Amino acid sequence: MSEGVQLLTRRRLMGVVVFGLAFAAVAIAVSVGVGSYDVVWANVWAGVEGADRQVAIHRILRSLLAFAVGSSLASVGCVFQALTRNPLADPFLLGVSGGAALGATGLMAAGISTFTIAQWTIPATPLGAFVGALLALNVVHHLSVVRGRIQVHRILLVGVVFNFFASALIMGIKALIPVESIRTVMLWLMGSLAGLKPSHEAFGELVIVGGLVLLGTGWMVLNARALNVASLGDEGARHLGFDLNRVRKRAFIVASLMVGAAVSVAGLIGFVGLIVPHALRQVLGADHRTLVPACVLLGGGFLVFCDVAARLLFPILLTDPPVGILTALVGGPLFVWLLVRGRVMTGWEDGA
Amino acid sequence: MAAALRMFLPIVWLLSSCTPTPSMNRAVESRRAPERIVSLAPGLTELVFALGAGERLVGSTTACDTPEAAQAVSRVGDFGTVGHEAILGRTPDLVLAVEGAVDSRMVVELNAMGVVTQALPMGTIAEIRTTIQRIGVLLHVSENARRLLSSLESDWRRLGHAHGSKRPVRTLLVLGARPLHVVSPKSFAGELLEAAGGLNVVSSEGPAYPTWTLEQVVAARPEVILLTRMSGATPALFESWSSIPAVRDGRVHVLTQDDQVLRPGPRLAEGANILAGFLHPAFGKPGEAR
Numbered sequence: 001m002s003e004g005v006q007l008l009t010r011r012r013l014m015g016v017v018v019f020g021l022a023f024a025a026v027a028i029a030v031s032v033g034v035g036s037y038d039v040v041w042a043n044v045w046a047g048v049e050g051a052d053r054q055v056a057i058h059r060i061l062r063s064l065l066a067f068a069v070g071s072s073l074a075s076v077g078c079v080f081q082a083l084t085r086n087p088l089a090d091p092f093l094l095g096v097s098g099g100a101a102l103g104a105t106g107l108m109a110a111g112i113s114t115f116t117i118a119q120w121t122i123p124a125t126p127l128g129a130f131v132g133a134l135l136a137l138n139v140v141h142h143l144s145v146v147r148g149r150i151q152v153h154r155i156l157l158v159g160v161v162f163n164f165f166a167s168a169l170i171m172g173i174k175a176l177i178p179v180e181s182i183r184t185v186m187l188w189l190m191g192s193l194a195g196l197k198p199s200h201e202a203f204g205e206l207v208i209v210g211g212l213v214l215l216g217t218g219w220m221v222l223n224a225r226a227l228n229v230a231s232l233g234d235e236g237a238r239h240l241g242f243d244l245n246r247v248r249k250r251a252f253i254v255a256s257l258m259v260g261a262a263v264s265v266a267g268l269i270g271f272v273g274l275i276v277p278h279a280l281r282q283v284l285g286a287d288h289r290t291l292v293p294a295c296v297l298l299g300g301g302f303l304v305f306c307d308v309a310a311r312l313l314f315p316i317l318l319t320d321p322p323v324g325i326l327t328a329l330v331g332g333p334l335f336v337w338l339l340v341r342g343r344v345m346t347g348w349e350d351g352a
Numbered sequence: 353m354a355a356a357l358r359m360f361l362p363i364v365w366l367l368s369s370c371t372p373t374p375s376m377n378r379a380v381e382s383r384r385a386p387e388r389i390v391s392l393a394p395g396l397t398e399l400v401f402a403l404g405a406g407e408r409l410v411g412s413t414t415a416c417d418t419p420e421a422a423q424a425v426s427r428v429g430d431f432g433t434v435g436h437e438a439i440l441g442r443t444p445d446l447v448l449a450v451e452g453a454v455d456s457r458m459v460v461e462l463n464a465m466g467v468v469t470q471a472l473p474m475g476t477i478a479e480i481r482t483t484i485q486r487i488g489v490l491l492h493v494s495e496n497a498r499r500l501l502s503s504l505e506s507d508w509r510r511l512g513h514a515h516g517s518k519r520p521v522r523t524l525l526v527l528g529a530r531p532l533h534v535v536s537p538k539s540f541a542g543e544l545l546e547a548a549g550g551l552n553v554v555s556s557e558g559p560a561y562p563t564w565t566l567e568q569v570v571a572a573r574p575e576v577i578l579l580t581r582m583s584g585a586t587p588a589l590f591e592s593w594s595s596i597p598a599v600r601d602g603r604v605h606v607l608t609q610d611d612q613v614l615r616p617g618p619r620l621a622e623g624a625n626i627l628a629g630f631l632h633p634a635f636g637k638p639g640e641a642r
Contacts, residue, residue, distance in 0.1 A: 318558025
């Protein structure tokens with residue numbers, strides 16, 4: 001990993017950011033331009049109220065939400081891999097998937113579909129998922145602290161055990177929820193950006209998820225050096241006179257808010273948080289000063305492209321496949337190709 | 353994978369329209385009428401009651417809620433997940449299941465144990481007709497079956513007279529909102545929709561219950577959108593898209609009674625009538641719009 005740190009120049013960073021922005025822009029442009037409805041753009045530009053404009057707005061909101069979710073999953077995966085020094089770490093590591101799923105299905109079982117606060121009606125499933133994810137993180141985090149210090153191996157073990165425990169509970173809850181909700185639960189467990197929602201609701205989700213992603217990734221970029229030190233492990237950090245505990249605690253809080261938000265709107269989209277950081281580490285090296293911005297921009301773009309692929313499959317399948325399937329189908333081979341090609345070190349060779 | 357399949361079983365029930373497997377349904381018309389019947393599907397429970405043999409039911413599923421008397425029958429499990437032992441515990445002399453909704457190995461096994469078990473097709477209206485006849489023979493109530501069929505036949509003819517000549521109404525029938533899960537003409541509910549004078553905007557190719565996105569709805573231009581109660585959706589879901597004719601004309605309705613439409617069974621004509629009420633408000637009693 002030292003190689004990447006030494007090689008960082010302003011030019012290199014600019015190169016990554018410019019490429020990432022271009023990739024993201026192309027992804028969103030393609031996503032807004034492609035779909036089964038033939039949008040007449042002249043009508044959209046002219047501001048004619050009608051089908052073209054309504055579909056265009058729907059596509060823009062969906063694309064931006066996909067981008068925010070992808071950014072959040074990829075950057076959190078990257079940070080978790082650094083903090084735990086475990087290449088298998090993904091955004092759902094800390095019991096997030098189990099907690100979110102429990103929160104969502106629990107409310108379904110209780111038959112609660114919306115909450116009303118003053119004049120706002122808030123859909124219950126995303127809120128339940130968000131709260132569930134945060135509670136799970138809190139529990140896992142709490143159980144992983146020994147004498148005031150976070151024990152990384154404990155986090156990994158407690159997180160995994162918690163997720164198994166939660167999925168057992170979900171199987172139990174499944175028997176209690178109405179048969180018709182099972183499809184929603186299944187889709188949510190696979191991860192999907194489909195699901196019809198009124199424009200104002202989609203916009204609200206975008207503001208919340210997008211806002212948290214901006215704040216969270218901002219923190220990550222500012223703390224990229226600390227993340228570099230963290231990936232050396234406790235021993236290495238101590239030699240540099242660095243207290244990892246504080247970074248870990250803050251990073252876990254930031255990451256949990258980001259993943260909680262992403263999971264609450266899109267369910268458990270797998271793979272993005274695992275392969276995007278690994279693939280980029282292959283290409284860029286392990287310096288988080290470039291890796292984090294790259295994960296944010298390319299992770300978001302990657303999920304947008306997968307969503308486009310899912311939509312393009314509609315005329316063939318005559319049904320809309322969940323994007324969670326596409327991320328694995330597209331991302332798996334791509335990642336293996338990068339790994340086998342093995343031009344650059346993974347950053348994990350030395351001791352992880 | 354197995355767990356996922358089990359979760360989908362109730363949906364598989366809806367989707368079931370496979371061909372009968374003769375090996376599972378050996379000739380079983382016994383000389384003696386069965387006295388202790390277990391039904392493993394709500395539609396079959398309704399059929400047994402409709403054929404006047406309800407008092408012979410000794411086991412049913414938690415989903416068997418109609419008619420009211422069915423709720424007093426012992427439960428042998430959830431619809432989709434029933435165990436051998438719960439069934440055997442009722443010492444039945446006939447077990448009725450919907451083909452595709454139960455594990456075919458269980459059917460074979462129960463038969464091998466000497467418990468006559470029949471997996472009957474219920475996926476389409478034609479299959480329901482055949483199944484009514486078949487249950488009539490099995491329960492020794494062929495005369496009742498004949499009467500039920502002929503009353504269904506006349507209900508059906510009445511529907512045809514009422515709506516056959518009208519312009520079909522472009523309709524989208526929605527089963528779930530997240531994802532947008534819709535009904536194709538291949539399904540039982542799709543058949544009812546056509547009988548009610550609807551033109552299903554969903555393609556007859558592809559899956560019987562595909563997932564759609566908003567774009568398909570806009571492109572399909574449905575004149576009426578019907579949301580099943582089980583979808584949990586309300587017309588507010590669509591209000592952002594006034595370019596859809598159904599939304600523009602205020603014709604997005606919730607089917608507050610959706611059993612008749614979604615549950616293959618003896619109330620299929622009732623189901624078609626409920627749909628017709630929404631498609632042709634002038635006809636019969638209008639549906640419960642909201």
